[in-house]
Amino acid sequence: MTSVQRVTLVGLGAIGASYGERLLVAPGVDLRVLVDEARKRRYEKSGVRVNGRRIDFPLYVPGHAVEPADLVLFCVKYDDLAEAIEMVSDHVGPNTIFMSLLNGIASEEDIQAAFPENAVLHAISVAIDAVREGRDVTYSNLGYISFGDATGRHADAVRAVCDVFDRAGIAYETPDDILRAVWWKFMINVGVNQASAVLRAPYGVFQQSEDAREVMRMAMREVVAIAQKRGISLREEDVRRFDDILNAMSPSGKTSMLQDVEAGRPTEVEQFAGKVIDLGKQLGVPTPINRLLYHAIRAHTPHERLHALVPPAP
Numbered sequence: 001m002t003s004v005q006r007v008t009l010v011g012l013g014a015i016g017a018s019y020g021e022r023l024l025v026a027p028g029v030d031l032r033v034l035v036d037e038a039r040k041r042r043y044e045k046s047g048v049r050v051n052g053r054r055i056d057f058p059l060y061v062p063g064h065a066v067e068p069a070d071l072v073l074f075c076v077k078y079d080d081l082a083e084a085i086e087m088v089s090d091h092v093g094p095n096t097i098f099m100s101l102l103n104g105i106a107s108e109e110d111i112q113a114a115f116p117e118n119a120v121l122h123a124i125s126v127a128i129d130a131v132r133e134g135r136d137v138t139y140s141n142l143g144y145i146s147f148g149d150a151t152g153r154h155a156d157a158v159r160a161v162c163d164v165f166d167r168a169g170i171a172y173e174t175p176d177d178i179l180r181a182v183w184w185k186f187m188i189n190v191g192v193n194q195a196s197a198v199l200r201a202p203y204g205v206f207q208q209s210e211d212a213r214e215v216m217r218m219a220m221r222e223v224v225a226i227a228q229k230r231g232i233s234l235r236e237e238d239v240r241r242f243d244d245i246l247n248a249m250s251p252s253g254k255t256s257m258l259q260d261v262e263a264g265r266p267t268e269v270e271q272f273a274g275k276v277i278d279l280g281k282q283l284g285v286p287t288p289i290n291r292l293l294y295h296a297i298r299a300h301t302p303h304e305r306l307h308a309l310v311p312p313a314p
């Protein structure tokens with residue numbers, strides 16, 4: 001079996017630092033966190049903390065000769081993925097396995113297009129409640145990673161990743177139908193991330209308020225309708241299945257999209273409502289709820305508001 005020793009992680013944010021902390025101390029793992037020069041300087045100056053403890057992640061910049069990674073883990077936001085893919089090429093060999101923990105349904109395709117010969121596993125992270133403020137990441141629940149091979153060609157890569165996650169103490173599952181799992185997570189993000197951003201609501205609000213949960217579910221149901229047209233077997237029970245996960249989240253925890261809105265960062269709305277609207281048009285599924293959320297979320301995002309207000313230069 002292929003064994004994962006060298007792991008290159010790109011994106012030391014809420015997700016990356018949380019899982020990175022585990023990988024850093026895993027027996028037999030050589031973790032390399034890939035950053036550009038400017039980030040390296042910033043991170044060395046500020047330090048990176050996980051649950052209040054400073055962690056000295058080994059920072060690598062592109063352009064240095066390194067042994068190829070056995071596993072590349074992408075943990076950036078979707079808007080930064082293209083740059084991250086470009087940066088990582090020095091760390092890639094013919095046997096490098098890729099995994100993306102990004103939300104949405106597009107990242108694996110982008111990675112596979114850039115590295116057509118490599119194994120790209122599909123993955124989602126479920127029930128993690130990581131929050132990042134500056135370079136401080138906190139979580140109370142690391143949740144689990146659900147991953148698998150959608151091509152039927154990389155069973156060995158799946159086994160190798162199970163083994164490294166066992167060594168790192170990262171909980172995981174390998175469902176039979178990973179694409180269904182990815183769409184289930186997409187449905188969740190379209191619901192809770194977007195509703196939380198518009199309502200400015202941490203998980204506690206959704207735990208208490210049936211109205212907040214209904215906003216979330218209305219958006220999710222449009223994903224169910226689209227998934228069914230695409231032959232992905234999502235159903236109303238899948239919408240309800242999220243309740244148990246939601247109830248176990250820290251009440252003060254926040255979705256990644258609410259964190260972005262509060263920090264004034266761009267959001268992943270194009271990957272959530274934007275995708276739902278496009279797919280709805282292609283498949284003849286009405287998506288009024290996501291259309292509303294799309295515009296409401298974009299109205300929060302400073303750089304997009306600015307573009308609308310500042311007239312183009314003559």
Ligand SMILES: NC(=O)C1=CN([C@@H]2O[C@H](COP(=O)(O)OP(=O)(O)OC[C@H]3O[C@@H](n4cnc5c(N)ncnc54)[C@H](OP(=O)(O)O)[C@@H]3O)[C@@H](O)[C@H]2O)C=CC1
Pocket residue numbers: 010011012013014015016034035036039075076077078080083084087101102103104125126128129130131132255256268
């Ligand atoms: N937070 C959560 O609970 C969950 C998030 N997700 C998904 O995981 C993905 C990551 O989210 P999250 O961790 O919250 O995001 P964050 O914004 O916290 O982290 C992303 C990190 O990527 C870094 N980055 C961006 N571009 C580069 C680059 N070119 N090279 C190196 N580092 C780079 C950023 O650095 P810098 O800060 O220096 O700009 C940032 O710290 C998203 O798709 C999100 O939807 C999935 C499940 C749960």
Ligand SMILES: CC(C)(CO)C(=O)C(=O)O
Pocket residue numbers: 103125126127128129188189192193254255256257
């Ligand atoms: C499911 C949820 C809401 C937390 O893991 C998430 O994926 C996010 O915050 O982006």
